[in-house]
Amino acid sequence: MAVCIAVIAKENYPLYIRSVPTQGELKFHYTVHTSLDVVEEKISGVGKALADQRELYLGLLYPTEDYKVYGYVTNSKVKFVIVVDSSNASLRDNEIRSMFRKLHNSFTDVMCNPFYNPGDPIQSKSVFFCAHTLSIFYVTIH
Amino acid sequence: MDPGSAAGSGGTFLSLSDSEQRCYSGLYALCQPDSLGNPAAGKVADLFRASQLPAETLHQVTEVCGAKRLGFFGCGQLYVALKLMAAAQAGLPVRLESITGELPLPVFVGITNELEMRYANHPSANESQPHILGSGPGSAPRPPADRPVPRHPDTSMDKQEAWSPPRSPGVSPPRSPSAYRNYPYAAQRNGTDTLLAYDGKVPSRPSVPQENSSPSHYSLKPQPEPPVITRAGSVERLVERAEADYSDDPWRITEEQREYYTIQFRSLQPDLSALIVGTVAKNFFTKSKLPIPELSHIWELSDVDKDGALTFPEFCTAFHLIVARKNGFLLPETLPATLRPGFVEPGVVTAPPSEATQPLIVFDDNMRPGANQLEMCSSGLQMTSRPGVTAKQDTRDESRKPEFSPKRIPDLHEKPIQRVSTLKPDSPQELDANMKSRTRPRSYSSTSIDDAMKKVEEPPTPPPRPQKTHSRASSLDLNKLFQQSSQGGKSVWLPPPPALPPRPPAAQIFSFMPGSEKSSQKAVHQPNFADFSKFSEEQETIVTAALSTEDLAPKSDSTVVQQGHAPQKPVRRKLHPESLSATPPLTTPYSAATMTKPTQRPPPKQKREIQMAIRKNRETNAVLTRLNSELQQQLKVVHRERVTLESQLELLRPVAST
Numbered sequence: 001m002a003v004c005i006a007v008i009a010k011e012n013y014p015l016y017i018r019s020v021p022t023q024g025e026l027k028f029h030y031t032v033h034t035s036l037d038v039v040e041e042k043i044s045g046v047g048k049a050l051a052d053q054r055e056l057y058l059g060l061l062y063p064t065e066d067y068k069v070y071g072y073v074t075n076s077k078v079k080f081v082i083v084v085d086s087s088n089a090s091l092r093d094n095e096i097r098s099m100f101r102k103l104h105n106s107f108t109d110v111m112c113n114p115f116y117n118p119g120d121p122i123q124s125k126s127v128f129f130c131a132h133t134l135s136i137f138y139v140t141i142h
Numbered sequence: 143m144d145p146g147s148a149a150g151s152g153g154t155f156l157s158l159s160d161s162e163q164r165c166y167s168g169l170y171a172l173c174q175p176d177s178l179g180n181p182a183a184g185k186v187a188d189l190f191r192a193s194q195l196p197a198e199t200l201h202q203v204t205e206v207c208g209a210k211r212l213g214f215f216g217c218g219q220l221y222v223a224l225k226l227m228a229a230a231q232a233g234l235p236v237r238l239e240s241i242t243g244e245l246p247l248p249v250f251v252g253i254t255n256e257l258e259m260r261y262a263n264h265p266s267a268n269e270s271q272p273h274i275l276g277s278g279p280g281s282a283p284r285p286p287a288d289r290p291v292p293r294h295p296d297t298s299m300d301k302q303e304a305w306s307p308p309r310s311p312g313v314s315p316p317r318s319p320s321a322y323r324n325y326p327y328a329a330q331r332n333g334t335d336t337l338l339a340y341d342g343k344v345p346s347r348p349s350v351p352q353e354n355s356s357p358s359h360y361s362l363k364p365q366p367e368p369p370v371i372t373r374a375g376s377v378e379r380l381v382e383r384a385e386a387d388y389s390d391d392p393w394r395i396t397e398e399q400r401e402y403y404t405i406q407f408r409s410l411q412p413d414l415s416a417l418i419v420g421t422v423a424k425n426f427f428t429k430s431k432l433p434i435p436e437l438s439h440i441w442e443l444s445d446v447d448k449d450g451a452l453t454f455p456e457f458c459t460a461f462h463l464i465v466a467r468k469n470g471f472l473l474p475e476t477l478p479a480t481l482r483p484g485f486v487e488p489g490v491v492t493a494p495p496s497e498a499t500q501p502l503i504v505f506d507d508n509m510r511p512g513a514n515q516l517e518m519c520s521s522g523l524q525m526t527s528r529p530g531v532t533a534k535q536d537t538r539d540e541s542r543k544p545e546f547s548p549k550r551i552p553d554l555h556e557k558p559i560q561r562v563s564t565l566k567p568d569s570p571q572e573l574d575a576n577m578k579s580r581t582r583p584r585s586y587s588s589t590s591i592d593d594a595m596k597k598v599e600e601p602p603t604p605p606p607r608p609q610k611t612h613s614r615a616s617s618l619d620l621n622k623l624f625q626q627s628s629q630g631g632k633s634v635w636l637p638p639p640p641a642l643p644p645r646p647p648a649a650q651i652f653s654f655m656p657g658s659e660k661s662s663q664k665a666v667h668q669p670n671f672a673d674f675s676k677f678s679e680e681q682e683t684i685v686t687a688a689l690s691t692e693d694l695a696p697k698s699d700s701t702v703v704q705q706g707h708a709p710q711k712p713v714r715r716k717l718h719p720e721s722l723s724a725t726p727p728l729t730t731p732y733s734a735a736t737m738t739k740p741t742q743r744p745p746p747k748q749k750r751e752i753q754m755a756i757r758k759n760r761e762t763n764a765v766l767t768r769l770n771s772e773l774q775q776q777l778k779v780v781h782r783e784r785v786t787l788e789s790q791l792e793l794l795r796p797v798a799s800t
Contacts, residue, residue: 112450114420115438123435128442 002099002137003067004028004083007107009119010076012036016122016129019083020137032081035061035069039079042071056104057097072100080104082136099136106132164470165247166224170217186215186223192250193227202236203227224248392471393478395462403458417451423460430464436473440464443477 004019006028019028038061058071063086072080080103084091106129110116122129173185190200207215207222215223226236228248234240395403404414410426411418418426427437444460445452452460459481467473 109442109448112420112445112448113438113441114424114450115434115441123438 001085002082003085004032004081005103005133005136006032006081006083007103007122008032008036008079008081010078011119012079014121015078015119016133018130018133018137028083031064031067031069031083035071035081036079038062038069039071039073039081043073043077057100059093070096070100072104074104074107078107080107102132102136160472162225162228162247166221167470169224169250170220173215173220183215186220189250190223190227193231193248195227195230199230199236200227203230206236206238392466392469393462393474394480395458399462399465400458403461404454406461407454407457414454417449417453418457420450420452423452423457427460427464430468432464432467436467437464439473440467443473444481446477446482 001020003021004017006014006018007016009015014029014032017025017029017032019025039058042058042061056072056074058073061069061071061081063069065086067086068084070082070084072082074080080100082096082099082103084096110122110129111118116122169189173182173189190203193200195203203223203226206226207219222238225248226240228246229240230236231248232246406426407414407418410422423441424437427440428434430437432440440460440463443463444456446456447453459477462481463473
């Protein structure tokens with residue numbers, strides 16, 4: 001079960017962060033922030049400039065004793081980070097990928113809204129986005 | 143600033159129920175607030191008198207609400223006063239404590255206020271409905287949804303430009319829910335029916351100059367009263383008739399509303415089956431002066447297929463939600479059933495519902511009208527709105543197809559168009575524009591990207607292949623030959639083949655052209671010779687087409703060939719051992735599979751198809767390489783500019799620091 005989902009803009013500021021146990025939010029914010037370094041490393045590691053050579057799903061960024069952090073980056077350098085509880089016995093890679101896929105879909109839905117300026121924080125008014133992300137928290141398999 | 147919150151911030155803690163809020167904001171608007179948002183004193187006095195409370199009670203009210211202190215009635219004061227009057231009418235003492243609870247709405251005699259009636263009949267109003275003695279026509283309680291009904295025809299007559307700021311004297315740019323109500327009331331005073339506040343023009347002033355109006359999105363004529371009055375009569379009849387049909391459902395679109403929406407849609411997009419692109423719709427709805435988050439929410443509710451554009455039903459939904467919101471109804475969290483695009487009212491036929499009803503059937507048919515719509519209006523915008531998404535989407539869609547199929551059923555009712563497009567099993571190139579704009583590329587997982595990439599590369603790769611053949615021999619010679627062939631006849635083609643025999647591999651590669659991969663090289667040779675006559679004809683056309691499209695001298699062709707050299711060599715080498723080993727090179731990523739068949743297939747039709755494909759691919763390849771070079775040059779220019787700017791900045795910096 002995901003415990004924290006974050007959407008980070010191209011300029012590395014957060015567009016949307018939500019964690020499930022609302023206590024300890026600060027810890028997750030910090031984790032997401034530090035995971036950005038790993039994301040940068042992974043996306044710059046691919047030498048070629050062609051984005052299509054790079055996988056969108058970055059995989060496990062790094063594990064800690066409590067949880068694991070997974071990353072995903074879109075072609076427009078918007079990053080998604082999901083923090084998953086380690087105690088959850090081996091979430092399969094496919095499940096993580098599906099979570100990212102759902103997240104990406106919801107994100108593109110938000111993007112399609114002409115009233116949304118890219119780069120704005122995703123308001124809680126974007127109900128569907130929030131609803132979908134919450135569903136990611138609680139349902140890992142689609 | 144919301145008047146309700148103003149009341150709260152006016153120093154008194156005032157909680158208003160929904161109906162109260164609406165009623166009060168209506169009354170507030172009735173009092174013609176001036177530029178500061180303060181109601182006109184005269185109007186407030188009228189209101190006080192209309193409440194039929196004794197004079198000393200009114201004095202008390204004035205004192206308690208703080209107007210006496212301030213010396214005038216502010217918005218907050220008015221609200222407090224209204225509630226105090228309600229309390230007084232209910233028999234409670236005029237005290238602040240008495241207004242903290244729920245109270246019936248205050249009664250005002252003699253105020254032609256249909257708004258109150260409507261609010262009084264709001265479906266969510268659970269409290270006791272006061273007897274509003276408004277003198278509006280049809281004093282029987284009318285469902286609130288009727289309110290928009292009479293407005294539309296009227297506004298359709300006298301609406302001006304878009305939602306420009308109201309032009310009645312002394313009214314500031316509108317506050318969100320209440321400002322528009324000015325017009326309804328002003329209109330009522332003239333005896334006409336209430337108006338929708340989309341227009342800034344008061345119907346009683348037909349001659350008001352329109353300098354301030356923004357460019358019109360409304361194709362309606364700006365004229366006013368006589369038609370309004372005549373329409374008012376008919377509208378009332380319609381309204382009364384509609385009453386019978388109506389439940390208290392504000393979320394149902396009436397026929398008049400639908401007509402109105404249709405007119406609006408046509409003004410934006412003449413074709414009813416086409417889409418309104420996002421930015422156009424955004425500009426249009428922004429004129430309603432609703433706050434952006436609310437508009438964003440409305441968009442989310444109404445754009446059901448999430449394509450960033452509005453179909454006609456989606457547009458109606460959005461418009462209706464805006465109307466409702468302006469009339470004070472809070473937006474729902476989810477789309478009401480009556481507003482869903484699939485909701486088919488009798489007599490209303492729209493394209494998307496029909497598509498929704500045939501979800502799995504004949505995707506091609508569904509795709510074509512959708513394709514037409516898209517290409518007509520939204521392809522350009524969609525491309526720009528998805529900067530990060532390139533043609534790779536198509537390939538990912540392709541790869542996603544098998545994964546998407548289990549999703550088909552649950553998504554059936556939700557996104558027919560989208561599904562259709564993603565499931566369409568076409569080559570990536572054909573539906574470029576359509577795929578990009580229609581499909582939400584759901585396959586962001588890159589597991590199949592490599593396969594997708596390979597698929598993409600399949601079409602473009604064949605073109606360089608023929609060049610390989612002469613690259614070994616003498617590319618320049620063959621370019622000259624191309625030239626000659628464009629001028630001369632097919633006899634020109636004969637020289638190259640004789641040059642080839644000394645080089646078996648080249649000949650082997652040549653054999654690729656007729657579309658076959660042979661085990662024995664010599665055996666290939668003969669049919670090649672035989673085939674070349676046919677091939678040369680087409681090659682000429684290919685070459686001429688390529689040359690003409692490129693608009694370049696043969697040099698460019700050679701450069702293309704040259705550029706084709708480097709990437710092609712490795713492939714060629716791959717082919718050699720394979721061809722020598724007499725296995726069809728089906729495993730290569732540049733799958734000759736599309737171009738070659740495992741066994742030699744002489745039928746000329748297939749060869750011709752292949753050759754046409756070669757031609758097309760070569761053309762696209764040339765165009766893309768040219769584009770690439772142009773972009774590279776632009777990049778260099780921009781880089782140079784950047785360097786100069788940076789140097790300038792450096793120069794300026796020491797100056798600034800001192």
